[in-house]
Amino acid sequence: MNKLLLLYLPPAPQYLYAVLTALDQWFAAEILPHEGMLVRYLTRVWPNSAEVLDLRQDIYVRVYESARSTLPTSPKAFLFATARNLMTDRIRRSRVVFIDSTPDYESLNLLVDEISPERRLSARQELRSLARAFDSLSEKCRNVVWLRRVEGLSQRETAQRLELHEGAVESQLARGLRVLALAVFGSADGVGPGHERESEHEYKHE
Amino acid sequence: MGSVRATKENPSMNTSTNSAEIEATAASWFAKREGGDWNAADQAQLEAWLDSSTAHRIAFVRIVTAWERSGRLTALGAGVPEGTIPPRDAWGFALSSKVPASRDPRERLQSVAGAAPAAAPSIVPGVRASSRPLFSRHLRAVAALLVAGTAAGAFWYRSMDHAESYRTQIGALTTVPLADGSKVTLNTDSQIHVELSPTMRRVKLDQGEAFFEVSKDGARPFVVEIADQRVIAVGTQFSVRRENNDIRVLVTEGRVWIERRGAADRAAQTQLAAGSEARTSKTAVLIDRPAPAQVEQLLSWRSGYIIFRDTALADAVADFNRYSARKIYIEDPAIAGIRIGGHFRSGDADAFLWLLHSGFPINVEQRSDRIILTKR
Numbered sequence: 001m002n003k004l005l006l007l008y009l010p011p012a013p014q015y016l017y018a019v020l021t022a023l024d025q026w027f028a029a030e031i032l033p034h035e036g037m038l039v040r041y042l043t044r045v046w047p048n049s050a051e052v053l054d055l056r057q058d059i060y061v062r063v064y065e066s067a068r069s070t071l072p073t074s075p076k077a078f079l080f081a082t083a084r085n086l087m088t089d090r091i092r093r094s095r096v097v098f099i100d101s102t103p104d105y106e107s108l109n110l111l112v113d114e115i116s117p118e119r120r121l122s123a124r125q126e127l128r129s130l131a132r133a134f135d136s137l138s139e140k141c142r143n144v145v146w147l148r149r150v151e152g153l154s155q156r157e158t159a160q161r162l163e164l165h166e167g168a169v170e171s172q173l174a175r176g177l178r179v180l181a182l183a184v185f186g187s188a189d190g191v192g193p194g195h196e197r198e199s200e201h202e203y204k205h206e
Numbered sequence: 207m208g209s210v211r212a213t214k215e216n217p218s219m220n221t222s223t224n225s226a227e228i229e230a231t232a233a234s235w236f237a238k239r240e241g242g243d244w245n246a247a248d249q250a251q252l253e254a255w256l257d258s259s260t261a262h263r264i265a266f267v268r269i270v271t272a273w274e275r276s277g278r279l280t281a282l283g284a285g286v287p288e289g290t291i292p293p294r295d296a297w298g299f300a301l302s303s304k305v306p307a308s309r310d311p312r313e314r315l316q317s318v319a320g321a322a323p324a325a326a327p328s329i330v331p332g333v334r335a336s337s338r339p340l341f342s343r344h345l346r347a348v349a350a351l352l353v354a355g356t357a358a359g360a361f362w363y364r365s366m367d368h369a370e371s372y373r374t375q376i377g378a379l380t381t382v383p384l385a386d387g388s389k390v391t392l393n394t395d396s397q398i399h400v401e402l403s404p405t406m407r408r409v410k411l412d413q414g415e416a417f418f419e420v421s422k423d424g425a426r427p428f429v430v431e432i433a434d435q436r437v438i439a440v441g442t443q444f445s446v447r448r449e450n451n452d453i454r455v456l457v458t459e460g461r462v463w464i465e466r467r468g469a470a471d472r473a474a475q476t477q478l479a480a481g482s483e484a485r486t487s488k489t490a491v492l493i494d495r496p497a498p499a500q501v502e503q504l505l506s507w508r509s510g511y512i513i514f515r516d517t518a519l520a521d522a523v524a525d526f527n528r529y530s531a532r533k534i535y536i537e538d539p540a541i542a543g544i545r546i547g548g549h550f551r552s553g554d555a556d557a558f559l560w561l562l563h564s565g566f567p568i569n570v571e572q573r574s575d576r577i578i579l580t581k582r
Binding site for chain 1: 234236237238240242258261264265267268272273275276277278279280281289292294295297403404405406409433
């Protein structure tokens with residue numbers, strides 16, 4: 001009989017992950033926590049901050065595709081190496097010659113940990129960051145998020161309570177979630193001027 | 207210049223300019239899925255969308271994770287009456303420099319009133335300073351009414367939930383259908399408390415043992431709570447047996463997660479697949495894959511039987527004692543290790559005792575309140 005004594009391992013995904021594959025869960029646990037740092041890094045080295053969100057997506061896709069065959073031993077280092085490679089590729093393939101703003105090749109090669117030490121948000125910091133994002137939502141959106149997420153009302157109940165159509169509740173929840181996602185993954189915090197443009201880019205696009 | 211590059215012809219760049227749209231689509235999918243009217247066709251469409259591009263999948267993973275982690279927001283609800291949406295910046299830590307959080311309890315009360323859509327908190331700053339005391343007395347009255355109103359609303363919403371307790375006597379065995387289509391089979395001397403809400407199906411196992419056949423509902427996890435541990439399922443079959451604060455979980459179909467709230471607020475989880483059994487004690491989890499015969503043995507109680515296979519007499523007696531108020535005691539350690547086997551009706555200790563008496567050098571002494579086993 002094979003017995004295996006397991007001490008409790010690092011915090012694992014929650015029940016909602018039941019819809020996600022093992023690889024999805026890996027990605028959520030190992031890659032997404034570095035999002036804040038990645039976005040700050042991209043904002044800093046990439047000349048056009050309007051493209052940061054696209055870059056982030058392409059980097060994520062590359063990391064994910066490559067993890068399909070082999071999981072990197074150091075996910076964080078792999079994430080940033082992928083970021084550097086992707087930016088280099090883009091610069092090479094681009095027909096556009098940078099005139100007034102060349103990418104900062106020096107900082108492309110900076111070691112990740114020199115850019116900014118990884119910050120693991122404490123529970124309280126994370127809550128504060130979430131609360132700030134929550135408070136930044138429009139009145140309607142904020143009410144929907146509160147009733148759905150905090151009070152746990154169903155979509156129908158929320159619609160009745162706020163006198164909205166269910167479809168409106170649904171779309172407000174979707175909108176609110178995207179803002180909360182930024183807070184959760186740390187990209188809403190402490191980002192330079194590029195952040196403003198990035199978030200505009202993200203939210204006004206609906 | 208940025209815009210020139212952003213609209214460049216490179217196909218990979220072309221698709222990537224949609225990242226904000228992809229994210230919006232992922233969020234919409236998620237909200238729809240959480241919305242309630244989710245069916246198999248929706249699921250198939252979502253899966254097709256997820257499979258059509260890695261970027262889609264990642265955006266969805268990101269939103270699911272964000273929703274999960276945003277659960278921390280519920281901490282903000284502590285102390286807030288149900289049905290009340292607190293005003294901005296009511297959290298005790300200053301969030302923005304523009305609007306300092308109010309420390310004045312009166313303002314907090316007003317702001318609570320402002321939570322109702324009708325009375326926006328932004329009215330308050332517009333009031334002239336001189337008229338304020340009077341105004342705020344009015345507001346307080348309005349606030350009190352509104353709070354009373356929302357409290358009544360909260361009660362109404364509460365009462366839409368189903369909350370029930372079920373209990374079995376010693377020796378009893380019963381199957382309870384739940385309103386969500388799940389079924390719970392309760393073994394002897396067991397008690398559960400069931401709460402079904404729109405977001406969660408919550409069962410407290412106060413004592414004993416239960417087998418759960420959980421109807422599938424991905425939007426509403428099925429959570430069995432045992433002290434500080436939780437067994438979480440979406441749609442599956444498993445049994446949980448509680449001994450003090452330790453549990454034994456056996457999964458026969460699907461999978462479950464076992465989670466313990468540790469000293470830190472971070473929850474620790476263990477995943478358990480079909481055919482596995484977990485036993486927890488203090489901070490450790492022992493995971494085992496019992497043979498099919500063993501699984502049958504572990505679950506035989508559901509049909510009212512106890513199965514022993516090469517079981518020590520002491521263990522067999524302990525098992526029987528769960529089903530009877532009149533307990534069996536072994537007074538002679540020399541016989542405690544005798545190995546026995548067989549199928550018994552869990553309520554029929556007499557057959558068991560008769561077998562012991564006739565098949566082994568064991569003397570059975572029947573007293574009114576107990577049964578004593580000694581070496582013959």
